[in-house]
Structure formats: C-alpha cells, structure tokens
Amino acid sequence: MKNDRSIDHPINFKDGRRYYDPEEDQESSEVPRIQSAQQHQTHLDSIFMLLEENIVTFVKNELKKIQKVVSSDDPECLESQREDEEVLDGEDEEQRRSSREAFVKITMHFLRRMKQEGLADCLQSSKWISLKI
Template sequence: MMSDRSKDLPLWFKNQASPTAEMDQESLEVPSVHSAQQHQIHMDSIFMLLEENIVTFVKNELKKIQKVLSPDYPECKESQREGEDEEQRSNREEFLKITLHFLRKMKQNELGDRLQRRRRVSSCFSLLIS
C-alpha cells in the first residue's frame, strides 16, 4: 500500500495562493452567497406583503371616494371624524391627491372637479379619508 507521501502534489509558486487557500476562500464565499439569497427572499416576502397592504388600502379608499361622489351621498357631522389620528388623515389626504392626479391624467376632469369641490365644501370630508 502506498502512503499519501508518495502522491504527486500539485506545484504552486510563492506569488500564487495554495490550492488549500483557494478552497478556504471558496468556502468563505458560499455563506455570503447563501446569505444574499436569504436576504433577497426576505426582501421579496416583505415587498409581497407591502404590495398586498397597499392594494387593500387603495381599494378601500377608492370605495370611499366612489361613495362620496355618488349623488345621494349624505352630508355628515363633525363628530364622525373622531378616532382618526393625524397620520391617518395625512395618508388619506395624500391618496386623495394621487386620485385627483390620475383622474386628470385619464381626462376625467369633470369627476376630478366634482371630487375636489366636495372635498372643499363638505364639513366631514375627512370621513371619506377615514
């Protein structure tokens, strides 16, 4: 039987990394690739959830806007605004601006004008955005 000592070992020069060093380097890179893949999977799941939340928010807000634009939408009272914090109000106000922008872009100026008028006139327009 032959020992490992009798094997021909690969030649390498001083300015080259040893084959063992290359293997060590490769083994160090694998976790970072794995980590990058895990990070991407994590980011993908976060953005899927984000998309789901945004779509739900948009659908709910568009339903409210549609109600406000209906001819039989009743006037409401100031007391109906309670329970809404400033951040919610601000988010919904910004969504309303986006909606107006898209209505105008779609050449639905009459609908946009009506929405804007009701927004200014209604004492409880925040109900729409609540």
Template sequence: MLLFSNQQAFRLRDESRVEFFKLNVEFIILFQLLEESIVTFVKNELNKFQKVLSPDYPEYIENQREDEKVLDGEDEDEEQRRRSREAFLKITLHFLKRMKQEELADRLQSSKRILTDLKMGHLLMSENMH
C-alpha cells in the same frame, strides 16, 4: 501564509450565498407585503371616493361621522392616515385629469372639501361639548 484552506473558502462562499439568498427572500417578501398594503389602501380609498361621488352621498357622510367617533382615541395614527388619504386624493385627482375627467375630478375635490368641512365642524362641536 494561507488564511483559509480551500474547503474553508468554499464553505464561507456557500454561507455567503445562503445569507445573500435569505436577505434577498426577505427583501422580496417585504415588498410583497408592502404591495399588499398599498393595494388595500388604494382600493379602500377609491371605494370611499366612489361613495362620495354617488347619489347616496348624504348617507355616506353620516356613516363617516360614525366612523370618526370610533377612531377618536388614535390621534397620531389618525393624523398619519389623514395625510396618506390627502396624498392619495391628490394622486387620484391627477390621474382623473390625465384621463380627461376634469369634471369628475372637480366634483371629487369639492365633495372631499365639504366632507372635511363637516368633519371639522363635528370636531369643533364635540370639543365645545367637553
């Protein structure tokens, strides 16, 4: 008993190829978008690290405080972003150390700690005001 004619079999095979091709294209596009998102994130974070290590660091802290005020209503998203930034900081420190830039890595880590402490102090002050 023949389930499919040869013509139907070819059509099914062609439809499968088309479906496979569509899925493959969607997969490629998804990873291109993922790459763009990651590259944008990396560039933004490296830019922040560069500012933290610059001589204009106190001005950067003030700008960060203003940015934090704008983001206050986004607890869950902000928590996820904070975790992502912390993970990227660890990656950056790792690469700096691999490049034998321990002093720069230490300065970055110390600066980020100071910035975190200042943010926490700012958050505590703003919570006490409410």
C-alpha cells in the same frame, strides 16, 4: 491523455498540517455569503408582498369611499361615512389623514390624466374631502 498527476491534490504534512490554498478558502467563504444574500432577498420579497397586499387593500377601500363621494353629495352619505371611520389615537389619525390626503391627490392626478376633469374637480371640491383631510 491526461493522468491523475494533472489534478491538484492537497499536500498533507507529517505533523498533520495541511497546505493552505487561499483560493480554496475563498470559495468556501463565498457559500455563507451567497446563502445570507439569498435569505435577505427572500425576507425582502416577503416584506414587499405584504406591503403590496396592504397598499392594494388601502387603495380599494379608499376608492370605494371616493366613489361614494363623487356619486352622491348627499349630506346623509357624508354623515354615514364619518360614522364608518374607526376611532384612532391622535398619531394614528394624523397618519391616516396624511395617507388619505396623498391618495386623494394621486387619484385626482390619475383622473386628470384619464381626461376625467369633471370627476377630479368634483373630488377636489367635495365637502367630504375637506372634512377628512
């Protein structure tokens, strides 16, 4: 049988000081680090959820535009596509153009992987793509 003597009790001195146990201090300092790491992870999770929403919205919108382009090479369709674009300042426009260019390349890559060479070629040779990129 065990008794209470096997339990470590803190040592209190007459002048009010307490025995210092480094292991006990280390355990208490771990709690704020764990909480901080959890808060950081929660913050990262929130950022990436928002990032995912933004990317999915961008992809859906761009795919709709690309679908219009490959389904109709009609000049009126291209003109209305230009009118739908919002006017941005130079830097934003450059970023948008760069994003579109990358997305079109990714789309063509996936179309080719799906053995849809005709659609990929149509997209690559499209007048709209050359106007937008």
